Amino acid sequence: MIIKELKILKQHGIQYVPDLKEAVLTPLFRGRPLIKEDPADPEIEKIIKLCPSDAIVTEGGFGIDIGKCVFCKECALSCPDKIDFTNDYKISTNDKNNLIVRKGDTEIKFSETSVRPEIRKLFKNALKLRQVSAGGDNSCEFELNAAGNVNFDMGRYGIEFVASPRHADGIVITGPITENMSEALQICWDATPGPKIIILVGTDAISGGMFAKSPAVNRKFLEKYPVDLYVPGNPAHPLTFINGLLRLLGK
Numbered sequence: 001m002i003i004k005e006l007k008i009l010k011q012h013g014i015q016y017v018p019d020l021k022e023a024v025l026t027p028l029f030r031g032r033p034l035i036k037e038d039p040a041d042p043e044i045e046k047i048i049k050l051c052p053s054d055a056i057v058t059e060g061g062f063g064i065d066i067g068k069c070v071f072c073k074e075c076a077l078s079c080p081d082k083i084d085f086t087n088d089y090k091i092s093t094n095d096k097n098n099l100i101v102r103k104g105d106t107e108i109k110f111s112e113t114s115v116r117p118e119i120r121k122l123f124k125n126a127l128k129l130r131q132v133s134a135g136g137d138n139s140c141e142f143e144l145n146a147a148g149n150v151n152f153d154m155g156r157y158g159i160e161f162v163a164s165p166r167h168a169d170g171i172v173i174t175g176p177i178t179e180n181m182s183e184a185l186q187i188c189w190d191a192t193p194g195p196k197i198i199i200l201v202g203t204d205a206i207s208g209g210m211f212a213k214s215p216a217v218n219r220k221f222l223e224k225y226p227v228d229l230y231v232p233g234n235p236a237h238p239l240t241f242i243n244g245l246l247r248l249l250g251k
């Protein structure tokens, strides 16, 4: 009997990712943009028209806001010698300004001094989170599920999702926050005991994405409370989520 199981194990190989901080994704993965050269004015105009989610920044020089970007790669296809997308998945940050990528940027910065001291003091070894899909399309939700599976196993760091906000240390929001979900989100937040954290996962949650101007979206909740972590992606990759949390927790 055991021989059969050993054979199956050998066939499957090692499924878990041994080191989540050093894992390398396929070059096809669209992570941090790389701006090799600033596009010329006519090229910028063309890219702005192509971009479906207003992610192109022109104030203070050319840039791409990965909090708005849906990673369609249209800008890179339009200017292949100037814009590219790397497979760098470590793109989570706690400062919204750091989400704007400009020429010469080789990483997404994280502001250590902005981390609230109670986060590391209380949650470093065990962090329980409640997920709220606020009008999400199930893509980021799928990836968050995957963060706890046998491959990524974020539970190894004491991080897991719980069924009730009353058992949670914070909430993870996906989706653009629709009017229909705004009250449920507020109830969930109120039910979470303090001190508590807010994490936005995916382009839709961070900026509204392609639905930002929809009348069905109501993002007033985010005007009331500080956000502790932005996890970009469309959808966000489990490694982006886990590495962002490790940065936030100082692990």
Ligand code: SF4
Residues within 6 Å of the ligand: 050, 051, 052, 053, 054, 055, 056, 064, 065, 068, 069, 070, 071, 072, 073, 074, 075, 076
């Ligand atoms: S990859 Fe991002 S910045 Fe480029 S066109 Fe698509 S949404 Fe806009």
